[in-house]
Amino acid sequence: MxxxxxxxxxxxxxxxxxxxxxxxxxxxxxxxxxxxxxxxxxxxxxxxxxxxxxxxxxxxxxxxxxxxxxxxxxxxxxxxxxxxxxxxxxxxxxxxxxxxxxxxxxxxxxxxxxxxxxKSPFFTIDNGTYEVELFKDFYVNKDMLSNLKTTNKLLHVVAGVYAQENGYANCLLVNTDKKVVEAINGNLFLVKGNEVKTPPLSDGCLDGIIRKNLMKLIAASEEFDLVEASISPFELQKVDELFITNSIIGIQPISKYRKKEYNGTVAKSLVGKLNAKARIGV
The missing domain is CATH 3.30.470.10 (Aminotransferase class 4, branched-chain amino acid transferase, N-terminal domain)
Known part of the structure; x- marks a missing residue:
């Protein structure tokens, strides 16, 4: 119905x-x-x-x-x-x-x-293999329309087909400046040491709800430093961790990008806090 x-x-x-x-x-x-x-x-x-x-x-x-x-x-x-x-x-x-x-x-x-x-009442961490690749056939525009959740998603659809054809769990999308902005179905976060980084809205990423709330949690934490800045493709293999966020999965750790494998330590530490924030609605 x-x-x-x-x-x-x-x-x-x-x-x-x-x-x-x-x-x-x-x-x-x-x-x-x-x-x-x-x-x-x-x-x-x-x-x-x-x-x-x-x-x-x-x-x-x-x-x-x-x-x-x-x-x-x-x-x-x-x-x-x-x-x-x-x-x-x-x-x-x-x-x-x-x-x-x-x-x-x-x-x-x-x-x-x-x-x-x-199946699951709350956000959980999937510890399985989750390999991603850059999708560079088409680019995300750096404008406000890219921040909106519209049904104009042809770029994401074609990227999804590319991922499926090549055996990837997801693809990372780049903008017209060749900066990494998001995944097919969510926002992207990088972790290096105690620094957690995510692209700014001005780079063309979706203005995600989980992105927004996770940024608040990280900014309020004494454990991590939040950085909102452009991400170069060269950074992806130099960081300790990558993860994707959206309103359904919550947090999805990326296990592999090209030859680099990642742990999901920070993602696991944040998912409990995200569940608590979701339950109390603040």
Missing amino acids: VNSNGEILADDEAIFTYNNRAFKYGDALFETVRYVNGTLFFWEDHYFRLMASMRILRMEIPMEFTLEYLEEQIKKTITANELENGAVRIRLSVYRNEGGLYTPSTNNVSYLIEVSSM
Whole structure:
């Protein structure tokens, strides 16, 4: 069951026409949220990122689009799928209503909520092999649109196909300045000694929710020093650790890049703190 503009529909029920702007132009945003036993992890951060992104894309924000309304609709969808007592992956998509060509005939929007069950109630560390490679066929632009979670993800799709064809778990993406900015499905962090480094938003990485909250944890820690700076591909084989973050996996350690193998010591030390922050919602 899915939720289309507040109406619960069967998975196989038709929702879109061929004029849907998300289909035709990628004119849409989405948030992927983790839910556990009544709690939406980092929900306020997701909500305010969505609102800010809608303003940037000149979408009209409906009066009913309050924090409470969208949370209610998400939980309504979870209940309709009988998942309220477990761990759930949520995708909330917002798309401009159909009409027009490149220039829309309206800025009004619709939304769709999809849910699916997850195995683990909290973020856990995967200790298995996780090898990555640079993807250099296409580049991330250094602009604000790259910071947004839009459905314009062709670069990420092609990078995913490249990773699959070559036996990699993921790829690292580079921007037009040849700086490493993120992974296909999340933000990137490097660890060397007690320094934890991540690219700045100005380099074109996604303005990730876990990135934001992990940076706060690291900055407040006496154990680590946080650095937000551009990352050269040459740095990747000189650091002690690499890991990826997103709202579903939390933290994913990278085990290998080319000839360099990494440990996941810092990632393991941070995941417990991230779970605690998610539970109390601050």
